[in-house]
Amino acid sequence: MTIFFWIIQLIATPALSPLCIGIIKKIKAKFQNRQGASIVQPYKDIWKLMHKDEVISPDASWIFRSAPYIIFTTTIIVGLSIPLFASFLKNALTGDLLVVAYTFALGTFFLALAGMDTGSAFGGFGSSREATISALAEGGLILSFFAVSVIIGTTNLFTISRAGILLSTSFFLPAMLAFIGFFIILLAETGRFPFDNPATHLELTMIHEAMILEYSGKKLALIEWAAANKFFIFAALGVNLFFPYGIAQSASMGALFIGVAALLIKILGICCIVALIESSMAKLRFFRLPDLLIISFILSAVAIGLSQTL
Amino acid sequence: MNQQNVQQHLPKEKNIKFCDNVAMVEVSASRIEEVVSGLYNNNHLPLKLITATDENGENECFNMWYIFGVPKENAFIVPYIRLQKTTEFPSLTPRIHEAWNYERVIQTFFGLTPVGHPDPKPILLHENWPTDIFPLRKNFAWDTRPKESRGTYAFQKVEGEGIYEIPVGPIHAGIIEPGHFRFSVAGESIVLLEPRLGFTHKGSEKLFETLSLDDKIRLSEKISGDSSFSHSLAFCQALERLSGNTAPKRAEYLRLIYAELERLANHFGDIGAIMLDTGFNFGGAHGARLREMVMRIHERLTGSRFLRGVNTVGGITRDINHEEKEILFIDLSKILKDFSEVIGIAENSASLSNRLKGTGVLSAQIAKDRGVVGVAGKAVGIQHDARIDYPYSAYNEISIGNIPIEHGGDVYARFRIRIEEVHASVKAIHDALDKLPEGNIMASDKDIIFKKNAIAVGIVEGWRGDIVYFIATDSNGRIKRVAPRDPSFLNWPALGDAGFDNVVPDFPLINKSFNLSYSGNDL
Numbered sequence: 001m002t003i004f005f006w007i008i009q010l011i012a013t014p015a016l017s018p019l020c021i022g023i024i025k026k027i028k029a030k031f032q033n034r035q036g037a038s039i040v041q042p043y044k045d046i047w048k049l050m051h052k053d054e055v056i057s058p059d060a061s062w063i064f065r066s067a068p069y070i071i072f073t074t075t076i077i078v079g080l081s082i083p084l085f086a087s088f089l090k091n092a093l094t095g096d097l098l099v100v101a102y103t104f105a106l107g108t109f110f111l112a113l114a115g116m117d118t119g120s121a122f123g124g125f126g127s128s129r130e131a132t133i134s135a136l137a138e139g140g141l142i143l144s145f146f147a148v149s150v151i152i153g154t155t156n157l158f159t160i161s162r163a164g165i166l167l168s169t170s171f172f173l174p175a176m177l178a179f180i181g182f183f184i185i186l187l188a189e190t191g192r193f194p195f196d197n198p199a200t201h202l203e204l205t206m207i208h209e210a211m212i213l214e215y216s217g218k219k220l221a222l223i224e225w226a227a228a229n230k231f232f233i234f235a236a237l238g239v240n241l242f243f244p245y246g247i248a249q250s251a252s253m254g255a256l257f258i259g260v261a262a263l264l265i266k267i268l269g270i271c272c273i274v275a276l277i278e279s280s281m282a283k284l285r286f287f288r289l290p291d292l293l294i295i296s297f298i299l300s301a302v303a304i305g306l307s308q309t310l
Numbered sequence: 311m312n313q314q315n316v317q318q319h320l321p322k323e324k325n326i327k328f329c330d331n332v333a334m335v336e337v338s339a340s341r342i343e344e345v346v347s348g349l350y351n352n353n354h355l356p357l358k359l360i361t362a363t364d365e366n367g368e369n370e371c372f373n374m375w376y377i378f379g380v381p382k383e384n385a386f387i388v389p390y391i392r393l394q395k396t397t398e399f400p401s402l403t404p405r406i407h408e409a410w411n412y413e414r415v416i417q418t419f420f421g422l423t424p425v426g427h428p429d430p431k432p433i434l435l436h437e438n439w440p441t442d443i444f445p446l447r448k449n450f451a452w453d454t455r456p457k458e459s460r461g462t463y464a465f466q467k468v469e470g471e472g473i474y475e476i477p478v479g480p481i482h483a484g485i486i487e488p489g490h491f492r493f494s495v496a497g498e499s500i501v502l503l504e505p506r507l508g509f510t511h512k513g514s515e516k517l518f519e520t521l522s523l524d525d526k527i528r529l530s531e532k533i534s535g536d537s538s539f540s541h542s543l544a545f546c547q548a549l550e551r552l553s554g555n556t557a558p559k560r561a562e563y564l565r566l567i568y569a570e571l572e573r574l575a576n577h578f579g580d581i582g583a584i585m586l587d588t589g590f591n592f593g594g595a596h597g598a599r600l601r602e603m604v605m606r607i608h609e610r611l612t613g614s615r616f617l618r619g620v621n622t623v624g625g626i627t628r629d630i631n632h633e634e635k636e637i638l639f640i641d642l643s644k645i646l647k648d649f650s651e652v653i654g655i656a657e658n659s660a661s662l663s664n665r666l667k668g669t670g671v672l673s674a675q676i677a678k679d680r681g682v683v684g685v686a687g688k689a690v691g692i693q694h695d696a697r698i699d700y701p702y703s704a705y706n707e708i709s710i711g712n713i714p715i716e717h718g719g720d721v722y723a724r725f726r727i728r729i730e731e732v733h734a735s736v737k738a739i740h741d742a743l744d745k746l747p748e749g750n751i752m753a754s755d756k757d758i759i760f761k762k763n764a765i766a767v768g769i770v771e772g773w774r775g776d777i778v779y780f781i782a783t784d785s786n787g788r789i790k791r792v793a794p795r796d797p798s799f800l801n802w803p804a805l806g807d808a809g810f811d812n813v814v815p816d817f818p819l820i821n822k823s824f825n826l827s828y829s830g831n832d833l
Contacts, residue, residue: 032595121476125498125814194661197589201483202818204476205587281661283589286498286815288664 001251005089006080013079014225016264017232018042020271027275028199042228046221054217057118067114068215068222074107075229082233083240085259086248087162097145097155100237101138104189104230108134111223115211122203126210133195133207133289137188140181140296147178147303148241157237161244174303179242181299184292186238186270190231193277194284194292205283232267239266316385319353320345329764330551331385339391339400346376346389347405355380355387356694357681358769358778360402360412361793362420364448365392368784372422374399377767377780381699386767393422401427408681411803419446419515434508434832437461445516452516468494468502476814480509487828495814503809503817505802511832518792523549523623523758526792530779531618533794534830539572539617540772541794541830544779546621547702548768552760552781555624560749564626565703567742568617570735573773575604577728577735578649580825584725585656587819588665596652603645607638624753635743646736653729666722670820672808674719682804684775684797685731686824689716689723696771708741710734719808721823731773760787772797774826796830 022039029036056064081094081103094103108130115127149155151171152163188195191208200206203213212223240247246262248255284292316333320326323335323345337345349355355378363373372393379386393399399416401424402409413424414433421444424430432441440459444450465475473496480488488509494502514533518526530545531538543565550556557565582597605615612620612628620626630638656662672682674690687694695713697705714730716723760783768779775797782791805824809817 028591032591033599034595121474124474125476125495129498193589199591200589202587203483204478204817205815278589279591281590281659282585282665284661285665285669286813 002089005086005251009080009084009089010076012084013229013232013236014076016267017228018046018225020232020235020267021228023268023271024275024278027272028279031275031279042224046225049216049221049224050218052217054219057120057214060118060214063110063113064117064214065219067110067117068219068226070110071107072222072226072229074103075226075233078103078233079229081157082237083158083161083244083247084236085263086251086256087158087240087244088248088250089158091158092156095157097149097157097160098142100157101141101145105134105138107226107230111211118214120214122206122210122213126207126213129207129286130211133188133293136290136293137185137296140293140300141185141189143297143300143304144178144182144185145241147174147181147300147307150304151175151307157241161240161247162249164244171307174306175242177299177306178303179238181296181303182238182242184296184299186234187274187277188289188293188296190234191227192231192274194281195289197283235267235270236263238270239263312383315383316380316387319349319355319380319387320389329761330766332551332765332767333385333387334765335387335389337389337391339393342374342376342389342391343400343402343405346402349378349387349389350406356699357406357408358386358767358776359780359793359795360409360416361780361791361795362416362422362446363782363791364420364446366448370394372397372420374416374422375765375780375782376402377778379700379769381694384700384702388765388767397421398423398425400425401430403427407679408800411799418444420444421447434511436508437463445513450516452513452520463506465492465506466494466502466504470496472496473501489828491817493814493817498813498815500809500812500814500817503806505805507802507828508832510829512829514833515791515793518794519790523789526789527622528618530794531616531621532829533833534772534796534798534827535616536576536827537572537772537774537777537796537830538614539568539620540770540777541779541796542618542621543569543703544768544770544772544777545781545792545794546623546768547770548766548779548781549623549758549760551766551768552764552783553623553758554761555753555756555758557625557753558750559704559747560629561625561751562704563708563742563746564628564630564751565621566705566708567630567739568612568620568626569703569770570739570742571604571608572617573735574645574732574739575601575608576773577732578604580822581653581725581728581732583822583825584666584721584819585662587822588662590656590659590662590665593652593656593662596648600645600649600652603641607641610634611638622752623758625751627751629751630743630746635746638743639740642736642739646733649732663722665816665819666725667718667720669721669816670808670812670823672719672804674717676807677719677804680804680807681800682775683800684772685724685727686801686804687775688714688727690719691715691717694776696769696776700769702768702770704742708738708745710738721819724823760789762787774798775801794830794833796827796833798826798828798831801826802831 021042026036026039078100081100112127112130115123148160152160196207246258248259327334358379359377361375365371373390375388375390377388401413413427416422417430418432418435438458440456443456473494476493479490490506492504527542531542533541578597579601582594586594608617609615620628677690693713693715697710711734714727716726763785765782770777778795780793784790808820
């Protein structure tokens with residue numbers, strides 16, 4: 001039976017992530033009085049790219065060739081390592097929040113290397129910007145995780161979501177502060193507003209897109225898919241660590257059904273918030289991004305302090 | 311025009327020849343610097359164009375024309391020199407910075423050397439064009455294909471620790487025209503930005519010499535597609551000065567209406583695009599929508615989304631009947647209401663104003679030295695507008711109010727100027743429709759005969775800035791030279807100054823706030 005749940009865990013992330021992107025795009029289109037593409041368009045895009053020829057620069061090394069596979073694999077591993085719909089599963093190997101944070105960092109590292117690998121100016125500054133953002137985001141991410149783990153007393157993600165930080169209301173304030181800190185990191189790490197504009201065609205303003213400009217065909221499909229996975233994972237982490245309402249605590253049919261439904265609804269909520277942000281504000285100027293990341297860091301630090309005084 | 315008022319600018323000149331509203335005066339090459347810099351530096355007359363004509367075949371010489379406008383008089387002063395048995399002329403660039411690129415163009419296309427020019431490298435024509443073939447000389451046939459040459463082009467180099475170069479273009483990610491930008495960057499700040507253009511050079515000036523009159527007008531509509539109407543209007547006005555086929559009053563009013571509609575469409579597009587480039591998607595979507603509404607009005611009224619085929623010598627081809635007039639009133643008030651709502655929301659967005667304010671500041675002094683015109687000029691406080699300084703069409707009867715100016719010189723200032731101009735344009739269209747006189751839209755169909763050995767200047771305030779057309783005829787009354795000057799030609803070099811010291815990710819926004827024409831610059 002457990003193997004069945006792990007298979008679902010394995011498939012869930014890559015199967016659902018393009019849908020999240022499709023939903024965000026649809027909501028944004030509606031905000032702009034446009035019809036917008038169907039919410040399954042990202043699946044079609046991945047399918048289309050999978051069937052296209054690739055163009056690879058003769059200057060590209062093995063890093064450029066292997067990076068998409070490495071990045072995609074890291075997102076699959078992390079997808080397996082976090083609580084999605086069930087918190088009764090146990091993953092002592094990779095289910096630790098530090099493992100999750102640094103498995104992502106491994107993917108980012110290879111993406112940044114791949115951006116510089118072909119020697120194009122765009123890839124170079126994309127990587128430089130990505131490195132700046134991720135270095136600054138790392139502190140906020142780890143600290144917001146720690147705020148939760150200090151309260152619950154463990155760094156295992158499954159245990160945290162089982163205990164449920166908000167289930168005892170006395171930790172409401174620190175939990176909310178840490179969640180806001182985490183949400184800022186979510187936007188930074190997944191290349192959303194106000195950090196990056198996933199819809200832009202302007203090379204000079206890009207961060208994530210600039211690094212992957214040289215990719216085409218299957219490799220581009222994998223990278224786009226991995227980026228969608230990353231968004232899904234961050235959204236799932238956010239809702240399951242901070243608001244683990246409805247997550248299945250046992251393997252009964254009823255609990256599982258509620259667990260899956262709760263996950264979908266909560267992630268839809270995150271998608272709506274992200275789409276709302278992207279529709280209602282302008283992107284921040286590049287040099288103001290560190291300020292926002294430092295705010296995230298401070299919020300989480302305050303959350304840890306508060307949780308210790310309670 | 312009052313001839314005395316014009317003459318007072320040239321107190322020492324005896325042989326001033328008036329050619330309608332243009333005062334020509336021949337000056338010897340040795341005195342040209344004194345005369346021109348007197349007009350420019352002492353009388354503060356705006357320099358509109360410097361160009362040359364090849365008179366070989368008739369007079370065996372080259373003429374150099376320095377065209378100055380006389381605001382409020384609707385007149386032009388044109389000192390000129392004759393270069394007989396020489397291909398050298400004194401460069402005015404050391405005294406008048408604005409002359410820099412005009413003189414480079416003359417050198418590249420006529421093979422005349424500006425003596426004393428600080429950096430007379432070729433412009434617009436690239437390394438593959440032989441440097442000893444000069445396409446605007448009369449002995450060069452327009453359909454000659456010279457042997458490909460292999461020259462080199464040296465970008466300005468910045469050296470130092472951590473400086474790297476970003477080459478961008480000529481092909482860009484969006485559907486825009488081609489142009490190359492070379493950034494020298496330290497970290498993220500721009501140390502030097504050098505635009506390199508000429509990729510859309512089509513030989514338009516040479517074509518003007520060979521095409522039939524109707525095709526010449528069609529060509530003028532394609533000098534810069536988004537300003538089709540303004541370009542052809544400036545050209546037709548100059549032709550009308552030469553032929554005397556004055557457009558009837560109703561046509562002049564309709565020209566004003568069409569010209570302002572063109573301005574509306576482009577300003578809406580730009581206002582939206584500026585917001586889109588900051589990622590403010592709401593504003594971007596509505597800017598595009600409003601532009602499209604105006605484009606459809608264009609199509610309904612004239613059958614062309616770009617108002618092409620409307621202007622002709624002696625009038626226009628498309629009337630606005632009573633029914634259409636009423637619909638236009640309703641459409642305009644609806645567009646204005648939507649626009650005001652969108653701008654209301656945009657002005658309330660802190661994140662948007664944060665991106666626009668202080669970005670891409672162009673200093674007023676640099677703008678003045680480079681002769682920056684139009685929206686970019688008004689944004690640093692240069693109060694020039696051809697509609698008021700040279701009231702053509704019906705602008706002497708329909709007021710467009712005061713020229714809006716800002717002093718910030720940043721993206722926000724250019725954004726605000728466009729908003730102000732939208733309001734002024736809608737009001738002007740309303741007034742013109744109200745007062746629209748009855749009558750013909752074309753001058754009686756007498757033959758178009760141009761004055762002999764004459765010159766004429768047409769000027770129109772396009773949505774970017776003033777568009778100037780200089781036309782010269784030969785002794786048979788044939789057009790021997792048409793020199794269009796798009797505002798982009800003056801404003802492109804200023805883009806590099808506005809980009810200096812900004813971060814690279816802000817450059818697309820700065821570029822969009824100027825939104826210059828590549829085609830209009832490259833000709």
